[in-house]
Every structure is written in C-alpha cells, then in structure tokens.
Amino acid sequence: MEASLAISSRQQDLVRALRQQLPAHCILYDEEDTRPYECDGLAAYRQLPMVVTLPENESQVISIINICREKQVAIVPRGAGTGLSGGAMPIADGLVLSTAKLNKIIKIDAYARTAVVQPGVRNLAISEAVSAHGLYYAPDPSSQIACTIGGNVAENSGGVHCLKYGLTVHNVMAVRAITMEGEVIELGGGALDAPGLDLLAVFIGSEGMLGVVTEVTVKLIPKPQTARVIMASFDDVVKGGNAVASVIAAGIIPAGLEMMDKTSSRMVEPFVQAGYDTDAEAILLCESDGTIEEVEEEIARMSAVLEQAGATALAVSNSEAERLRFWSGRKNAFPAAGRISPDYYCMDGTIPRKHMAQVLIGITAMEEKYGLRCANVFHAGDGNLHPLILFDANKEGEFHRAEEFGAEILELCVKVGGTITGEHGVGIEKINSMCVQFSSEEITAFLDLKRAFDPDALLNPDKAIPTLHRCAEYGRMHVKRGSLKFPDLPRF
Structure with a gap:
C-alpha cells in the first residue's frame, strides 16, 4: 500500500510538471490509456508505465527529458512497439516517451539520394514517398508496413534484402538526438564520412539507451529495373543449409536469400497462398535484381548452383506479382504461426553460414529435449536465424520451457562463432544471454x-x-x- 501511494504521489508530481510544458492530450497516465504501452511485440513480458508522453516536436522532447532528469525519472523511448525483444517494455515508476507523433518527412533530395525524416515515420512510408523519383529505402523488416525509422535505428533493423543492401547502420547517414542532459547532438552527416569518432555506428543499435532520436537522414537507392526470385525445394534441411553457403561461395550476392523449413512453409501456405512447395523439407528464396540482362544471368548461375547442391525442384517468378507472392509467405511467417499454435516465441541469433546445417540439426534435437515444435525461418544469406518456438501459455510450464529452448539456441549460436542477436536487439529477452x-x-x-x-x-x-x-x-x-x-x- 505504501509503495502504491508513493508511486501515485510521484505520478501526480510528474504529470503536474509535464502539463506546464506539453498539451494535455500529449500526456497519458490513467490505466486505460497507458495499457496499450505495457509491452512491445514481445507480449510475454508486460509492465504498466507510470506515465506515457507523445511529444509533437523536438522542443517538447527536450522538455520531457529535462523534467525527468530533474526528478530522476527513468525514460523508455518507444517507436511503433513492433520490437520483439522487450526493448520498449516500460518501467513501473518510469515514463514512456513515444515518438509516434514525430512523423513528418522533412526533406527529400532526389539528387543527393537522401531523405530527412522524423523518427515516427514508417519504414515503408519512406519508399512510398520517394517512389516517384525512382528511389527507395532498402532495409525492409517484415514489419515495415508498421515499424518506424526511429525504432529501426534503435534496433539496427535489417530485412529480407539486407544481404545485398545492408542493415540500418549501412543506410543511415546522420542522426539528430537528445541526450539525457537535454543536449542536441548530431552524429554523422551528408558526406560518406564525418570528422571525429564514428559515434553514429555506436548510436545505431543502442536500443534507446544513449539518447532519443528526433531526426534521421537516410540513404536512398535507385529502384532496380527488374527483379526475379527462385524458389528452390530441398528434401533435407541440411542440404538447404549447405546450398546457402554454396551460393555465396560461388561469388553470388543475391538481393535476398531466405530459408524456411517444412513447418514454416506449411503454416504459411494456407495463410497467404504463396505457392510454396509444402512437401519440401526446406525451401530457399533467392532473389536477383538489376538490369534485365544482369538478372537473367544471375538467375541462371544461381539455378545451376542450387541444382548442384541437391535442389529437388526450382520455380522462378515470371512477373512482379508472382515475385511478391513468393515473398508474401516469408514476410507473413510470424503472424501465420498463430494458425498452428496458441503462442510462439521468436528467437533471433546469427551464425557463420558454414555452420547452418549444424545449428539446424541442433535445434531439431532441442525440439525433442524440450517437447516443443520449432518453425525455422532464416535470413539465410547473412546467417540470421529466426526460430519460432511454438507453445501454449495456458499449459503450465510451457512458456518456461520455451524460454530455456530459446536460451539454448543462442548458446549454440555463440558456440559456433555467432552472436545472440542479428536485428531484434537484446532488450530484456536476451540480457542473460x-x-x-x-x-x-x-x-x-x-x-x-x-x-x-x-x-x-x-x-x-x-x-x-x-x-x-x-x-x-x-x-x-x-x-x-x-x-x-x-x-x-x-x-x-
């Protein structure tokens, strides 16, 4: 009771101070209003925040930070809440600073191929805004229709095309942010390099622990003339994993190189009718983009490598609609998991490509050990794994087993020379790992x-x-x- 009263008093004091600097509609503190902010995409961990603020400009962000510093109130920055590691989970006696209303595209420079945007701009909205110039923003997380550029900067997000075009860190040129001292800092710049320490690379992927982003300058690239994708089927996941290494070893860098096992394909196909081979133990999606001549040549080279690696069937997209259909299954793998399991736990680790088969075999053994199924979806080209551990939270002990399953997968990633995260971040999910x-x-x-x-x-x-x-x-x-x-x- 005393603790509850203390929080209530602290909340009232904080709200009074915030109201002197922000409009009332930018401050949320009633439980029914703060409930939507109790978690991010990792819904297994929840905590109601004391206060939520939704600033509409940079000066309001500075005011919030100054007030919280003076009152020693912790701040959890939040983008769209699509993160999967609990990085935006609130603190009970803290404040959530949402950048959702900082959603303006400030400037598009088609000649310099850059765009300056606020952190609340959706990832896909950038490409939509510059499409008329024949440009787009390359990083494309599966949640790109909803996730925001500020959250992408916090997590160093990737996507299915990160193998060729890189992660957020490779496509952001500058960041403007506010430190906990209320100071405006600008990292990076409009040139290929900036003087001094490369703090931009330090800041990207820092999960909101170093500052609050208020402006981002992103790099734009020309839309390729055409793109086609191969769907390759394998009768063994080990052959599929080895085929990934074979493609890269052949000197080919596809625009996208993704892998799904049979469990993933079978849960996705009824959901989106992507045309997947549901009899295959594993499928690879290998995309080529560029000029028509370049794509034709690369598709032929990749097809030869895949056949030699043991592919049992190859299907190549013959239209843009078919290409998008092939990718729709991969992009919807996470929501499709809900069709076959009440709950799922999405892991994120990275391994050297040459150890992909070894890790897949290890995960299969873990399924037996923990008595849980696992659907494997990979950014195979850069070794970024996304195993989906399927469980039922209503059954006693299943979520705990899923957590232990996930932790062991990450330990295996480290053992073979990989890392505990590729693009989802550490947050609260992987802090022990x-x-x-x-x-x-x-x-x-x-x-x-x-x-x-x-x-x-x-x-x-x-x-x-x-x-x-x-x-x-x-x-x-x-x-x-x-x-x-x-x-x-x-x-x-």
Missing part, C-alpha cells in the same frame, strides 16, 4: 560507454547491458564443464 557471449571486461566497457552518454542511467535502464552481478548469477545457473563464466565475481 549476453553473459554467455561477453567477458566481464567487455561488459564493463559497455557500461562505461552507457555512462558517458547517460551518467545517471535514466535512459532505458536495465535493458541490453547486464550487470556483472547478474552474469555471476546466470553463470551459477548454467555451469559449463564445472566452471563459472565469471569466476572472479562475488558469489552471493
């Missing part, structure tokens, strides 16, 4: 960087960087070969 990958010295360096930007740890605290004590606790829970990951840390 950081202890598997990084040493105490590395985590100390991460914390030092965080303090340089945010000395009081008020921006998205307790996300992405685990404390050393937490890693010691996790090490005791997961003892490897009789030794702890961090033997030098206090054991309490």
